Structure formats: structure tokens, C-alpha cells
Amino acid sequence: MKRLKCYILTIVALFSLAGYAQTDPLNGKRIAVIGDSYVKNHVDPMENTWHYKFARKHGMEYFNYGINGSSMAYTSPRWGTAMYIRYKEMPDNLDYVFVIGGHNDSSKLDSIGGLDVFKERVGILCQGLIERYPAAKIYFFTRWNCKDFQGSNAEKIVDAMIEVCGNYSIPVLDCARQGGIYAHSDAFRKLYFQRPEDNAHLNSKGHDRFLNVAESFILKH
Template sequence: MKMKPILRKLLFMVSCLPALIGHAQTMDTCPSANGLKGKRIAVIGDSYVKNHKEPVENTWHYAFARKHGMEYLNYGRNGNSIAYSSPRWGEAMYIRYKEMADSLDYIVVIGGHNDAFKLDSIGGIDNFKEKLAILCEGLVEKYPTAKIFFFTRWTCKDFKGSDSEKVVDAMLEVCGNYSIPIFDCARQGGIYAASDTFRKIYFQGAKDTAHLNKKGHERFLKVAESFLLQY
């Protein structure tokens, strides 16, 4: 007995439902459907942000913004610090954040590398914390509707007990006081900056302990994206 055309059509539609439902669930959770398209993201920091001697377009934060259709603003400055101003490297971030655009949806602060080398000039870790607190409070007041994130510096050789560790821990503490999400790149970034072999592959030079090359940025993008998309 032949099946009527309308019955065959109904059976075909029913058989397709699981696939259609699965596709809808995937679209709801994929990165392109997270509402970031058209949003403005600003990244402020040191040469981690400026990308030292390579194009900004190679950075993980530029790739993140492009992937999600966001407007990208880069406020990176080589040699810059969170808490230390100098004629050569310019005003510290706790001052120059005021120069950023007024209307922003997302703000990413990447710093601490240079502060670790200038703790004596800054006046010690307590003074670093004070300047960082000014930056945190200033960002919250200037951008009350924006989502703010911090990223620490990488790890380094002899990290335990070093000024680098003190700066990283101070950033975790102060940002926590302001309920600002911060990612501990030194301990959770999967960037093995203390390894000579690793740096030959993923950094801008074998002796470079700070600046990722394009391959390094591509590696860290997955880590940073996972952290940011939680919020």
C-alpha cells in the first residue's frame, strides 16, 4: 500500500526535529551568538598590548574583537607601567586611563610586567597597591555600565618570592577588592615564559620574556576568550 504524499511529508518533518533542535542549541551557545557584535572594547596596557615590534593585528585581543565583530581600541604603550610615570615611557596607567574614549562596553587592562622592575621607584608594593586602587576605582566610576577585566604579567624564572610574584599577587588582591575579574596569567595562562625552548617558539625572540609572537597570541587567545566569555 502506497503512503500518501502528505503523510510522507509529515514523517520526514518529524525525523528532522532532533537535528533542528540540536542546531538551535549550538547556535545559542556559539561565540557568534553572545551579543558582542558592535560593542566597543578598549585594551590599555604596556608592550603586551602595543605588541612591541610586531603589528597590533597579531595580538590575541585584536583577534578576539575581530572574531566577535567588536569595535577595537588599543591604548598600549611600550615600557608603560600601572603605577610608575616617566619621561621616556609616559604617564602611568592609573593616570592616563582618563584619556580613553568615554563610551566603552568592555575594558581590558594588561600590566604589571614593568612595575615589577620598578618597585623601588614606585615606593614599594604598598604604593603600587595604592596606585592600582586609584586605577580600579577610576575605571569603575568612569565606566559604571562597562565590564572591566585585568590580566597579569606572565611567569618568569625564579618567580617564587620575586617582585614579579609580589606584583601579580597585589593585582589579584586589589582587583578582588573592587570585584573586578582578573586572570592570573602567571599561574594559569599556559604560557611557559621561564622556558627557553618555549620562548623560541611562541615569543618574539629567544631572549624575550614578555612579548608573544603571532603563534603565541593564537595559543593564548583560547585561554583569554574562555575567561572573558564567562562574563
């Protein structure tokens, strides 16, 4: 099994507003984000991602466990160990855990063994995170939508994540339907994605747009 390259960054707040660090309840908290290229950020700098910007804004210690091509439920010879296994390589004593995934599982349902196996493995991930980080706040984020989303494997994966996370009382943001990211739109992708033909990877402007949605969801919970 390939050793994971973990990007660890201590976020130093650049703001000097009087009392901000003392009043922000997230300041100094430890956050780890595990996922696929939505987390690694594909070919763009990781510092452009919304979750890095969120951590920086709030003065948090940030750990990035994103791997391009990674799946939640499928261990790939090329892309490495599935998230439901490799979450164990994250550090102890985390205050926040974000799980961002499902995009690559959508095209690998046959290799995974079907939707029921996917749900079972996401359940293993949920239970494992709760047991390892009982005091942490855990959040899941689904993939974006896509062209012909309705009835597709992408929709099935999104709905499966929502169902399983609900069984474990874990908040999950349905980014496909509530994220404000129109990955099915050619015009939208030209503005907010790393490449016009890309339907997965936001550019810096796209991450800024989604940050507002994600931050509202996180702080609400």
C-alpha cells in the same frame, strides 16, 4: 606629557555564517585595551595580538592604548604617564575594558615607592574605571611568569594585582599561573615569543595560543 597615540580600529567581521552577527552578544560592542608592550605588541604588528583577534572574531569596535614600557603605577620620563592616570584619555561609552600590565612595575618597585604604593595606585585605577564606565565589563590581566618567579618582585606584583582587583570585585586572570604561557622556558619562548631571549612579547602563534585561555576567561564572566 606626551600625547598618546591611540590606535583605533573598527573591526569588520570576515565571517558570513548566517545569523552569526545577530546572535553574538559581543557584536558591535566597544572595547578598549590599555597596557604596556603586551598591548602595543613591541616590534610586531598590533593585529597579531590576542585582544585584537578577539575583537575581530566577535565584530567589536577596538581601541588600543598600549605603550611600550608603560607601567601601571609609575610615570616614566622615557615611557610616559602611568596607566592609573592615563586611563582618563580613553573614549567614553565603552562596553569592555581590558587592563594588561605589571611587567614593567616589577622592575620599578623602588621607583614606585614600594608595594603598598603600587597597590594604592592600582586601586585608584580600579575605582576610576568603575566610576567612568559603570555599565562596562572590566577585566585585568597580569604579567607572565619568569625564571625564579617564586619570591620575586614579579610574583609580588601579580599577587598585589589579584588582591586589589578582588577588593573591587573586578575579575583578574592570573596569567603567570593560569595562562598556559611558560615564559620561564627557553624551549617554549623559541616557539611562541618574538625573540628567544624575550620573556614578555608573544609572536602571532603565541597570541593564538593565549587567545583560547583569555576568551574562555572573558566569556565565563
